[in-house]
Amino acid sequence: MDLFCHKLPKIELHAHLNGSLSKLTLKQLGCLENSISQYQSVKAIGLKDAFALFKVAHEATSNTKNLYIATQNVIEEFAKDNVVYLELRTTPRSEEGMSEDDYIETVIKAIRENRFDGILVKLILSLDRRRSREEQTETLDRIIRFKNSFPDLIRGVDLSGDPAKGDFFRDIFEKARENGLKTAIHCAEIQNDAEVKNILEFKPDRLGHGTFIHTNPELWALYKQLNIPVECCLTSNVICLTANSYAEHHVQEWIKEKLPFCLATDDKGVFNTSLSEEFLHIHKASKLNELELWTISYKSIEYSFASAEEKNFLRFSLEKWKIKNIKDNE
């Protein structure tokens, strides 16, 4: 099954650029061994400690040269894992000698100059919930400006950052939607019923995590009525201790109730995982067979922010792969 999960053409819809940097990339970018070794020791940490680890990657990508290399390396690694469609997300930030515009331009350049065949890459830009309403609005205006120049590449806006801090500002996301951007919002990573209700009522195109929705009957009923696809990041949740184990992960509720979800890595560098491994985990935890695993990948195409044409192309290639690789009688 390891080989099957590796070879399966996969759709990655929830990957944070800086959280996805591999140890090799960190090394290449001049990161010190003792910083990198913090990654190696990650087995079980709280969300708070996970956030401290992003500093390591942020230091490594604090100039455009390194950011460019980091972006290309992440794309290469996903391509080697047979990810055929990648929605990479990142938070525009400024550093000494690099403005937010420089940051976005560099990531766009690295994606456009991608040298790897067989992977289609789109960009989602993130708003950091720790930032103020004014700062988030300013970043959104910047994102809209870039989206108008690169509509094929920039497809959506994400809300992420420490879930224990900051706010979801609905009007900011209304504005994103009015300007033709899709919305993917981190939601219910920790218990926060009032905010979850606000987010659900906004009806984003996708939700990240959705860990504490089914635990509240009122929210669960509302969610099921809305039927919004959830990006499930199993290893991330197990390591951050918001899921007890793979077998007890909330994705089981989605499987049981036939609700829409995709599998995702979240931060493959920090959590030392790959999308193939996420498929393997769900295979083991839920006893899913090859056809069921393929179906998760296939359905994810629908939840992606790809164009209708791109979705058709992806469906066609997955169907072709299925005929060649999965026996009918499964």
Ligand code: IMP
């Ligand atoms: P970046 O946006 O490319 O810099 O990727 C790292 C950033 O993604 C972090 O600083 C967080 O803001 C965000 N992030 C990564 N993983 C998570 C998560 O599990 N929950 C919320 N935010 C996250």
Ligand code: ZN
């Ligand atoms: Zn995330």
